[in-house]
Amino acid sequence: MNLDFTYHNPTIIHFGKEALSNLKAELANYGDTVMLAYGKGSIKKIGLYEQVVSILKECGKNIVEVTGIMANPTWEKVKEGAKIVKDNNVDLILAVGGGSVIDCAKAISVSAYSEEDAWTKYWLQFKPVDNKIVPVASILTLAGTGSEMNGGSVITNDDMKLKMGRVFPPNVYPKFSILNPEYTFSLPKYQMVSGIFDMMSHLMEAYFSGEDDTTSDYIVEGVLRSIIHSAKIAIKNPEDYESRSNLMWSATLAMNPLMGLSKPQDWQVHMIEHQIGAYTDCAHGMGLAAVSLPYYRFIYKNGLDKFVRFATQVWGIEEEGKTKEEIALAGIDALETFVKECGIVINLKELGATEEMLPAIAESTVILGAYKKLTSDDILEILKVAYTA
């Protein structure tokens, strides 16, 4: 079943070694006050902060800042940023960093002028955006979430122990995003491989659904194969430009609506991981990997043909002399082998979970899923496997 869709992807992408040279021309389209949003200072280490501030000054912009944005950006941090935006009448929020920083920037954008409590309005009640929003743009330093070309904004409410994702419409997408693969060279390997699984997971969440055979399925297979190929090169040589470039662009595409057009989708892995993230603050991609392996082994019989296709088209598993079940499982095994070769952590204990947390994580997980609707007990079973992986 090919579903109807509306697709609109207005973000302007400047990609490559000279991508930053486009910043000046882009800034001319916005007002005088720019809020820089960034994390804990890694952009200063690679010299990017200084470059960006110098361009902003050259363009005569007033600069304000929201800093210290963390891996799982909190609602507290969003409120801090929203206040700065309102107090300074900010014209553009320029997020410099990874997906967390961009997610936080979008959240600040929609929250600053909301008259209702924006957490409740946007992340709990999923209401439409009807208040003034502030344009967001990004300079990306980490490949993984795809936030640089979509409307996603995942925010953690520490008080409520809830990590909630909201996909905002195209008017909240970054107006422009600057992607230079070289910015990712100095990223610690732990974060790099976490990002690699993150992008793969986005593709698999779109892929494992329906008994469909849409153009999107073929594209997802292509991007997955590109990621697998480039990941192996980039892990050995983090300064290999071609592979880092392919990974960066694959990540942007992986979490774009483009990958799932016409398809129903899964997203159960993300729902489970969000709650693991709310309890442990683990690296997002690691949590996704930990959940994906036992989850796919739990559901594969319900989507057998698609898991067979995954095995043969993505991993090159030979079909001869095997049952469908064996082929499907060989595909998931190949995924596990790849994950381990990358150095991705898939043990929930190692990711900071305790045995006591597991029932609470299972209970609080939102149920989505395509091939099989899980119960809280099913999720607990999956978490237990991941806990001792």
Add this chain to the structure above:
Amino acid sequence: MNLDFTYHNPTIIHFGKEALSNLKAELANYGDTVMLAYGKGSIKKIGLYEQVVSILKECGKNIVEVTGIMANPTWEKVKEGAKIVKDNNVDLILAVGGGSVIDCAKAISVSAYSEEDAWTKYWLQFKPVDNKIVPVASILTLAGTGSEMNGGSVITNDDMKLKMGRVFPPNVYPKFSILNPEYTFSLPKYQMVSGIFDMMSHLMEAYFSGEDDTTSDYIVEGVLRSIIHSAKIAIKNPEDYESRSNLMWSATLAMNPLMGLSKPQDWQVHMIEHQIGAYTDCAHGMGLAAVSLPYYRFIYKNGLDKFVRFATQVWGIEEEGKTKEEIALAGIDALETFVKECGIVINLKELGATEEMLPAIAESTVILGAYKKLTSDDILEILKVAYTA
């Protein structure tokens, strides 16, 4: 070598069985006078004309028309449309038809308010668009050119015997495009299979270049495989919604800049076909197929590894026991077999060429090309093979 790029794809796509239901809301964003642009009446046969006019009237629009737009839209037709736009102060050009109608609508858009001769300015001198343009939107009835989500506009100047393509920037892209696969059901098989090769050719023009291994190469392989799979189903059963849907969306993607990002590209096949089209008025996709087969056999040794990859990844050719040359040629043979099974005409004589035309076509072809730069003599040799195919 991964090249730097800027990517911006602002067109809003409404896709599916109910896509037309979005027209009313979209029209609210534009002024009162709408120019309908269409071809020779096939939109009346399928009842689409009546539906669209009824929605336009419901929205209180004044309707003017430019009709009779032909398969290779002429500069004369563009001038006719431009005059209507200027005389009526048109606010939106709504193209209803295939790629030719949309190409013509974009040409009218940029030409109406040009003070210089627009043919010379835009199609011969490739100058930037600096005059007022009129927004274009489209309702697509034929899958093939991708004009519904790009800036392409191919126009034929009959006096000069020149068919020239221009890729306009994102502000000339259709603002919105409505794609309902059901509109393609009644298309004659000849045009349908011509469109199928057209979309494949767009992908191959992006693919056969560089010794690269970019994410775009993997995506192209995926879309090609999707097209091959769906074409076989759709040719047998033209009213199979899933396959017509996949073909329609594949066509839109195939001619979008997305498919070639980070890559050098070829486009020599299109350059040769444009001149065949200028002399014979043949169906574009047929002309492309006629040229592609001898062209790829002429150049494959210069891009051997990529042709090997094409054979194995797109056509599933087994490598065992074969030389690289044999694998590469088997891939091109598989393409030829597919083309013939589809009923695509690859004989230039049958497409309306005469032996006398061939030298003139060869002489007037623009030289592009990636793996090998052709001479006019090379092109003549290729044309002679196609003439007796």
